[in-house]
Amino acid sequence: MSETNTPIRPGRLVEYCDGETLLEGYVVVPQPEASPRACVVLAHDWSGLTEPTLRLAERYAALGYVCFAIDAYGKRVRGDPVGDNTHLMAPLMKDRDLLQRRLLAGYAAAGRITAVDSARMAAVGYCFGGLCALDLARRGAPNLKAVVSFHGGLQAPDHQERTRIDASILLLHGWSDPIVPPSDVLAIAEELTRAEAEWQLHAYGHAQHAFTFEDARFPDLGIAYDSRASDRSWRAMRQHLVMALDQ
Amino acid sequence: MSETNTPIRPGRLVEYCDGETLLEGYVVVPQPEASPRACVVLAHDWSGLTEPTLRLAERYAALGYVCFAIDAYGKRVRGDPVGDNTHLMAPLMKDRDLLQRRLLAGYAAAGRITAVDSARMAAVGYCFGGLCALDLARRGAPNLKAVVSFHGGLQAPDHQERTRIDASILLLHGWSDPIVPPSDVLAIAEELTRAEAEWQLHAYGHAQHAFTFEDARFPDLGIAYDSRASDRSWRAMRQHLVMALDQ
Numbered sequence: 001m002s003e004t005n006t007p008i009r010p011g012r013l014v015e016y017c018d019g020e021t022l023l024e025g026y027v028v029v030p031q032p033e034a035s036p037r038a039c040v041v042l043a044h045d046w047s048g049l050t051e052p053t054l055r056l057a058e059r060y061a062a063l064g065y066v067c068f069a070i071d072a073y074g075k076r077v078r079g080d081p082v083g084d085n086t087h088l089m090a091p092l093m094k095d096r097d098l099l100q101r102r103l104l105a106g107y108a109a110a111g112r113i114t115a116v117d118s119a120r121m122a123a124v125g126y127c128f129g130g131l132c133a134l135d136l137a138r139r140g141a142p143n144l145k146a147v148v149s150f151h152g153g154l155q156a157p158d159h160q161e162r163t164r165i166d167a168s169i170l171l172l173h174g175w176s177d178p179i180v181p182p183s184d185v186l187a188i189a190e191e192l193t194r195a196e197a198e199w200q201l202h203a204y205g206h207a208q209h210a211f212t213f214e215d216a217r218f219p220d221l222g223i224a225y226d227s228r229a230s231d232r233s234w235r236a237m238r239q240h241l242v243m244a245l246d247q
Numbered sequence: 248m249s250e251t252n253t254p255i256r257p258g259r260l261v262e263y264c265d266g267e268t269l270l271e272g273y274v275v276v277p278q279p280e281a282s283p284r285a286c287v288v289l290a291h292d293w294s295g296l297t298e299p300t301l302r303l304a305e306r307y308a309a310l311g312y313v314c315f316a317i318d319a320y321g322k323r324v325r326g327d328p329v330g331d332n333t334h335l336m337a338p339l340m341k342d343r344d345l346l347q348r349r350l351l352a353g354y355a356a357a358g359r360i361t362a363v364d365s366a367r368m369a370a371v372g373y374c375f376g377g378l379c380a381l382d383l384a385r386r387g388a389p390n391l392k393a394v395v396s397f398h399g400g401l402q403a404p405d406h407q408e409r410t411r412i413d414a415s416i417l418l419l420h421g422w423s424d425p426i427v428p429p430s431d432v433l434a435i436a437e438e439l440t441r442a443e444a445e446w447q448l449h450a451y452g453h454a455q456h457a458f459t460f461e462d463a464r465f466p467d468l469g470i471a472y473d474s475r476a477s478d479r480s481w482r483a484m485r486q487h488l489v490m491a492l493d494q
Contacts, residue, residue: 182436199451200452205446206445
């Protein structure tokens with residue numbers, strides 16, 4: 001008898017390594033698996049590769065992309081989707097070079113998936129994952145055509161060397177996000193302009209941190225779902241990926 | 248024999264008054280003129296009701312809206328579409344109350360057009376006209392559902408009384424616009440948030456002032472056409488008007 005609480009997943013888990021560290025991502029390949037497809041590399045929020053990220057990967061695959069949800073923490077290292085995950089995220093935020101190596105390992109694993117056309121890659125992410133998607137662009141991940149950050153962290157690493165960003169960047173930002181204040185928006189606008197990146201920012205009035213997450217219900221902390229901003233951002237992302245990957 | 252340089256216009260000029268001042272707008276009504284349609288009130292750039300604004304009015308009408316291009320300067324007071332028009336704009340920027348009365352007179356004239364459903368109104372504008380469209384929202388123009396500013400001035404009047412803005416606002420902004428610096432963006436974000444307006448900002452990296460105007464060719468002055476930002480902004484405007492007026 002099957003357990004009714006375990007959903008049947010359309011994707012599969014994939015192991016890969018960053019040096020000695022074993023990581024585990026989740027790939028969803030749209031059917032039919034005829035010719036190679038563009039790939040969306042999905043970077044998880046601070047809770048790691050938990051249920052919400054698995055569901056998101058399936059939504060991206062439903063758009064016709066292979067989606068590979070990468071893992072920044074390590075196989076079976078999972079946090080609490082609605083709790084505090086500082087202990088997982090903070091070490092990687094303190095060592096951005098380590099974080100970026102982890103991300104690049106995931107990005108490379110995505111490119112090795114048979115169903116993927118590794119010449120047409122995008123990176124998307126939510127909250128901490130938005131920062132991760134941007135870091136892939138900052139590190140010059142090969143053939144990265146587009147990045148979309150949903151209510152993501154925007155801060156550049158302290159000692160960033162790369163001077164040019166080739167990916168087309170879309171920042172989807174809640175203006176009332178207390179975790180990502182206007183000063184961070186000004187800083188990344190300057191960074192991306194200096195890096196000659198093709199970029200745009202969509203800022204949504206009154207929207208707070210995590211505005212696309214239906215379970216985010218802490219408006220007093222500035223963390224809250226906003227259906228209008230969520231819908232707008234999803235539409236903007238689709239447009240951005242179509243322009244960068246399908247044309 | 249007709250003069251070949253005079254285009255045959257699909258619209259017509261309409262006189263109206265602000266007190267003693269005679270003004271002249273340009274209205275374009277989509278065919279067929281069956282039932283009343285939503286209206287886009289178009290505010291001209293600093294050159295006044297010149298050729299580029301007439302053409303824009305026709306583009307808005309082609310979307311299915313009645314478009315009324317209002318006049319802030321006075322009948323036959325026209326500037327140079329590619330020259331310096333400070334002498335026309337500055338007096339109204341110095342007397343925002345006068346400007347706003349002029350705008351409200353045009354807005355009221357739009358509502359009196361037979362083909363217009365005056366319950367479904369929007370205001371759009373370019374450069375100086377973007378500021379004018381925002382000022383209609385600031386002054387609480389009745390039934391104003393949506394405002395779209397293309398590379399518009401964002402500064403609030405010095406002594407603004409109204410505290411609530413009901414129109415849904417879309418700001419389309421070139422981040423490298425030297426005439427509208429980031430400090431103005433921060434200020435209007437705060438203003439609109441405080442006014443409880445439903446708002447969003449789309450900022451385009453590297454785009455300068457007047458980015459939708461094909462004749463703008465002064466990149467050294469920060470005034471230049473940008474086809475990508477122009478296309479993106481037109482698409483965003485359409486989406487915004489459909490959401491606010493057609494649903």
